[in-house]
Amino acid sequence: MLGTLSVVVGTACPLKCTYCFNMTNLDSPVLQAKKESERTLAGRWTRQRIKRLVCEAKEVGYRRIMLTGGEPLIYPSTKMWIESCGDLNLKTVIVTSLLLISRSLEECLRDHVSNIEMRVSVGGYNQATHDRYRGGWEQLIKGLELLRRIGMSTHITVVLTRRILGEMSLFQAFCDEWGGVPNVAALSPGESSRVDPADFLETAARSEWDAALTVVSSRLRAQLTLLREFYTGGLKPKYCAMNDTSHVILPDGTLTGCFHRTDLLRGNIFNHSLATLLNSNAAGEPKPPECFGPNCYTIHID
Ligand SMILES: C[S@@+](CC[C@H](N)C(=O)[O-])C[C@H]1O[C@@H](n2cnc3c(N)ncnc32)[C@H](O)[C@@H]1O
Numbered sequence: 001m002l003g004t005l006s007v008v009v010g011t012a013c014p015l016k017c018t019y020c021f022n023m024t025n026l027d028s029p030v031l032q033a034k035k036e037s038e039r040t041l042a043g044r045w046t047r048q049r050i051k052r053l054v055c056e057a058k059e060v061g062y063r064r065i066m067l068t069g070g071e072p073l074i075y076p077s078t079k080m081w082i083e084s085c086g087d088l089n090l091k092t093v094i095v096t097s098l099l100l101i102s103r104s105l106e107e108c109l110r111d112h113v114s115n116i117e118m119r120v121s122v123g124g125y126n127q128a129t130h131d132r133y134r135g136g137w138e139q140l141i142k143g144l145e146l147l148r149r150i151g152m153s154t155h156i157t158v159v160l161t162r163r164i165l166g167e168m169s170l171f172q173a174f175c176d177e178w179g180g181v182p183n184v185a186a187l188s189p190g191e192s193s194r195v196d197p198a199d200f201l202e203t204a205a206r207s208e209w210d211a212a213l214t215v216v217s218s219r220l221r222a223q224l225t226l227l228r229e230f231y232t233g234g235l236k237p238k239y240c241a242m243n244d245t246s247h248v249i250l251p252d253g254t255l256t257g258c259f260h261r262t263d264l265l266r267g268n269i270f271n272h273s274l275a276t277l278l279n280s281n282a283a284g285e286p287k288p289p290e291c292f293g294p295n296c297y298t299i300h301i302d
């Protein structure tokens with residue numbers, strides 16, 4: 001069984017989050033994809049192509065399709081992905097800032113509510129802490145209200161910075177208030193200097209991690225404990241699902257092994273079937289322990 005097939009629906013996004021690794025990680029395949037203008041990509045993702053790919057994804061054994069970007073909710077094709085996945089009962093996960101939910105998208109979400117999991121990204125737990133890094137607080141709250149109203153399965157993910165680490169009880173309370181499963185994604189500062197060095201998790205003392213662990217529930221405690229050992233205990237991950245059981249499709253149709261590595265490209269799904277590309281040896285072996293570091297502190301365990 002395979003894990004997640006992530007689809008970078010497009011690279012455009014109305015927000016300009018300070019840490020966004022689509023801009024800060026110079027080796028990001030998504031950043032490379034941005035160089036291709038959105039206009040040349042438009043029109044490639046027809047309903048027929050999306051249906052074909054979802055069908056192939058189901059056949060080769062992926063457990064879910066994850067829509068991300070850029071901001072997936074601004075793309076009309078996102079609705080087609082949701083509908084095609086719904087038709088085949090293939091779980092759809094949407095990673096989003098919740099910035100823009102049109103009427104027709106709202107209807108589509110309602111129609112497929114039992115097949116979708118929303119992973120809502122936040123910068124913090126109130127307007128001031130959210131806007132430190134992101135923006136669009138009011139739309140975010142409106143979006144969370146909608147998800148609650150329609151009974152959507154919701155996760156809330158904060159990018160873990162040193163400041164947020166010191167405010168974990170408030171983040172936990174925010175997730176509890178909205179009924180969202182809490183998650184942290186460790187800040188990957190990338191190669192540019194857009195991220196305030198005071199936010200780097202490398203600067204946090206073990207005592208700061210310990211203090212955070214005492215104020216969160218078991219789910220966050222497990223995530224923070226692992227990260228504490230990565231940052232202060234010399235622990236290296238033994239496994240990462242990316243390139244092994246989980247893969248990424250870029251907006252131009254390229255299938256690749258990971259969001260953070262440009263050396264794992266397998267070919268284009270517009271020219272070959274998914275099964276053919278998955279069986280190609282071009283991608284090499286996954287090497288998570290070596291590539292784990294400044295550009296990625298995310299361990300994908302699917
Ligand atoms: C690139 S965004 C794309 C989807 C959507 N625009 C959003 O923000 O949810 C995917 C996820 O990556 C996270 N992210 C962006 N930059 C990051 C970084 N430098 N380190 C860790 N996570 C990051 C975002 O917070 C979001 O949860």
Ligand code: SF4
Nearest residue numbers: 013015017020070097
């Ligand atoms: S909303 Fe997502 S894609 Fe847009 S800038 Fe922020 S992290 Fe990046």
